[in-house]
Amino acid sequence: MTQAEMAVLAALHPDHSLTAPQIQRAAALTAHRTRTAIAALTSRGLIAPTHPQSRYRITPRGRAALTTKTPRFT
Helix, strand or coil: CCHHHHHHHHHHCCCCEEEHHHHHHHHCCCHHHHHHHHHHHHHCCCEEEECCCCEEEECHHHHHHHHHHHHHHC
8 A cells, every 4th residue: 555545544534524635635645646546545445435426435444454554654
């Protein structure tokens, strides 16, 4: 998992429902890195789009990944 993906998960933790621009600001990433991380995390089921579709929320699987992976990046 990349640092950008970890930053996106951290921005969505614990129960935030954010748009891509909000995630970008909270994670301090570029727009490209944010979109790439969102696409990768969505494809692995770590985050999920919510209604309205422009928002994302961390899944239980994403919370578990964040908990187990965080020590490697601190």
